[in-house]
Amino acid sequence: MTELTKRDQEVLGAVVTDYIQTGEPVGSRTISKRYGIRVSSATIRNVMADLEELGFLLQPHTSAGRIPTDKGLRFYLDSLMQSKALEDAERAMIRQAFQGMQKDLKETLHRTSRILSKFCRQAGVVLWPKLSSTRFRHIEFVRLRPQQVMAVLISKSGLLHHNLLELKEDIGQDELDKYSQYLNELLQNVPLGEVKRRILAEMKKEKVIFDQLYSRALEMSQRVFHENLESSDIYIEGQTNLFNNPEFSDMQRMRRILEALEDKSRIVKLLDMTLKTPTGVRITLGSESELDELQEISLISSPYWRGDTLLGVLGVIGPLRMDYSRIIPVVEFTASLLSQLLEDPETC
Amino acid sequence: MTELTKRDQEVLGAVVTDYIQTGEPVGSRTISKRYGIRVSSATIRNVMADLEELGFLLQPHTSAGRIPTDKGLRFYLDSLMQSKALEDAERAMIRQAFQGMQKDLKETLHRTSRILSKFCRQAGVVLWPKLSSTRFRHIEFVRLRPQQVMAVLISKSGLLHHNLLELKEDIGQDELDKYSQYLNELLQNVPLGEVKRRILAEMKKEKVIFDQLYSRALEMSQRVFHENLESSDIYIEGQTNLFNNPEFSDMQRMRRILEALEDKSRIVKLLDMTLKTPTGVRITLGSESELDELQEISLISSPYWRGDTLLGVLGVIGPLRMDYSRIIPVVEFTASLLSQLLEDPETC
DNA sequence: TGTTAGCACTCATCTATGAGGAGTGCCAAG
DNA sequence: CTTGGCACTCCTCATAGATGAGTGCTAACA
CATH class of the missing domain: 3.30.450.40 (GAF domain)
Known part of the structure; x- marks a missing residue:
């Protein structure tokens, strides 16, 4: 594949620039007149024909100017364009x-x-x-009705995530509060991306294995963090x-x-x-x-x-x-x- | 204002029905042919002219059929239409x-x-x-950073409302927890529409006036409920x-x-x-x-x-x-x- | 008095036609 | 390699006429 010469690039740049401004196909005359390229329109036409052959430009119909193809646009964006500074x-x-x-x-x-x-x-x-990109701040379980609990998760950055849990058996608010308390202490400041691992690790600890409260709390939290922290x-x-x-x-x-x-x-x-x-x-x-x-x-x-x-x-x-x-x-x-x-x- | 005769209504109904189906202006011939009204198109034209004069119909241009005006549509909806039963x-x-x-x-x-x-x-x-149409279930204050607290309000129906509060002075999480606890007890099950009143009433009580904790909690909650429960x-x-x-x-x-x-x-x-x-x-x-x-x-x-x-x-x-x-x-x-x-x- | 057939008229829509013009490709000369 | 010139393409736009749906009005009729 041939490299584009300096002039090829100038012409391509001019076509794209003009097309972006006007939205109309750009003709050879326009280019030679308006874009300080000091050759005649006939020359430009030759260049354009080349660019078309290479897939940078296309003609909507025979007697129209050229518009850039995606490839042409991409080349412009990558190599030719220079963005103005913001005023x-x-x-x-x-x-x-x-x-x-x-x-x-x-x-x-x-x-x-x-x-x-x-x-x-x-x-x-x-x-x-994503929730996973922030840190744990707070979790709260609120019993809405028998066997139904709303879990609310708050990240340090102030992101809120809630989650309705259906339980197999009913759990009282008092116990739920203990869950929250335990988890809040355990997970404080942990990056939410790591929370799952942390919970799994914690579940293996002896004090947890033998304590119903802890293990149930962790189980419950799993259901919250199981969710799409990535979505x-x-x-x-x-x-x-x-x-x-x-x-x-x-x-x-x-x-x-x-x-x-x-x-x-x-x-x-x-x-x-x-x-x-x-x-x-x-x-x-x-x-x-x-x-x-x-x-x-x-x-x-x-x-x-x-x-x-x-x-x-x-x-x-x-x-x-x-x-x-x-x-x-x-x-x-x-x-x-x-x-x-x-x-x-x-x-x- | 003259009442519409039975036939007037039939014609109006037919025009609206047809217009709803086709979206095109309806002509007199269509009506007399398709909608079991046993008079000629000429008669229909007279009726239509009357209906136009009364503001129920209009003609987009002289040689077109009629379409219903808003008034005509409204009359149809109120008096003529009968909705099919759902299959x-x-x-x-x-x-x-x-x-x-x-x-x-x-x-x-x-x-x-x-x-x-x-x-x-x-x-x-x-x-x-609206939040005001449901009952209080839970409130929680979480300290995100110094002098900034996120208040989370949960209704019994599972509606969540959060609210970022900027404080004049910093309050520790421990104290915030006490606020929540107190408010949760006080407001449990109160319709959210009434919560404001309840808080005001509570603020006048002696035990509150002399207890910093209570009064600060109530003040803080006011800032939450001040918000647009109606929006x-x-x-x-x-x-x-x-x-x-x-x-x-x-x-x-x-x-x-x-x-x-x-x-x-x-x-x-x-x-x-x-x-x-x-x-x-x-x-x-x-x-x-x-x-x-x-x-x-x-x-x-x-x-x-x-x-x-x-x-x-x-x-x-x-x-x-x-x-x-x-x-x-x-x-x-x-x-x-x-x-x-x-x-x-x-x-x- | 209400209804109807008939007719002239209006006007949007569609189709064909042709002029105008922008732009091209190519050729021959520089 | 570049350029002016020229024939050619094809889109766009405006115009004009044909078509047809639908009307209002009138005169005759039940």
Whole structure:
């Protein structure tokens, strides 16, 4: 496979840039006139034909200009694009939007996704931290009715998880309180990812084996932690912003997209994928996601942290044709702001 | 104002029925041919002209048939329509859909709204019970960091409410535990709607006035109950079903609708209105809601109960032109099924 | 007086047609 | 290798006419 020459890249870059701005196929004339490339349109045409042959561009029909293929777009994103720095005014506005907020974690994440959608004029998305990424703070068992107990789990970061347990036999609130007390002491500050192991270890201890109370408490807690500490939910906000994009002016397409977003589990999967190798802002084109329903969309995402702990991912969902050079810095900045907000020595 | 004659009503009924089925303006010929009214189309035309003058029908343009106005639709719903009974097969399917469910209340409500959307092929909506409609079961204060406490409130029905409190001075977990203990005893089983009053009463008691612990506990609890026990959230599911309706095939309109649904507070307001006079299935046309953004939609709603206690509202949101005679029984049946599920002597 | 057939008229929708224009590919000359 | 020129393609848009559903009105009829 041939390398792209400097000029090839310039032309490809110009096509993508123009296409992102206008959404229309780009002609050779436009390129030679508007993008300081000092050759004639005929030359550009030759270059474009080459780029098409290599799979970077395509023509919707014979007498139209070129639009980038996914491959072309990917090359642009990886090698050609340079994102503008975010203007101070804009930074200030985003910072402002975070002001005056409840400290509640979920509320914060919800607001973050609204902020993303608003400043990028696309759909904003925030993946919750997994419970496993935070530390144990408190567990409580509350008897709602005979043989039915609600377990409430609170993490140090203020994440709440509840869980309805059906019991084989009834247990009184007094005894449940003892369970809580014991477990709270035992698990205080343990990372929730390790809790299961800790419980298993504890169950082997002699004092536990011979003490009904302890062993029943541990058994019960197992049922709570058995649950999906790995699973998580997301906030998606500003879906209707997607109507702004002319490429979604086709009803069928818009419907497909919204249906895909309605089933949040798919989006969770998509975001989870990017969690595996958390490296700054990343762009996932729909075609790279192996999810058929998401072919036509693009995700700009960034992980967010508390100190060194990776908590989750946030980002923006929009069409393939997006103003990446603007949105990338916004996502980056928002992620860093959120991370900063969550940073706090006392929590984790 | 003149009364409508029997025939007028028949014609109006036929127009609405046909319009609901086809979505197209209905002509005089269609009526005289298809709806066992034994007069000629010319006569029908006269009747229709009268109905138009009275504001029950309107013509999109001179050479088109008639479609019902809101007023016409309202008359049809109130006086003419008779909803079919739900087929046994369908009842069974809905019942089936509720099978094998976690007992968790929120989960149940969420599922309910999915069921509504699925069986009616429109958007399903379920308003959460207000906290004030249930009874106190448990309160817990957990210290997350210095001067920051998470308060968790659990109702007997298994509703969870949490609340982050910022304190002026730090309070240790030990003391917080005493607060919880005291409050749990004091408020056990008190309807949450009455809790505030109870607390105020308690604060006046001598033993409380002179005991720091008691009074601080009550103060703290006030901050929890001060919050909006009246507010509630909703589940809206199956929004994309709205794409099925040809009247929403206009992008602009669809966008307006989805934007209206995205801001859930409006829909909450709409549902809240119907809560005030809870009487079986009720239909609210957008134009009757005083909310500009909802002009083009219609809500079929029914309250759901636990025993005698009104918990919330569920329903279906769709276009004005809906198959009411089918959806009404579905909503009615679903509401009664849900009420039945929630019915349980031990809870409230 | 109410009902009906008939007829002229309106107007949205559909189809065909053609002009206009953006953009291409290719060729021959520089 | 680059460029100007030219024929060609094909999308888009506007126009015009045909079609047909449906109406309002009138005159005749029971």
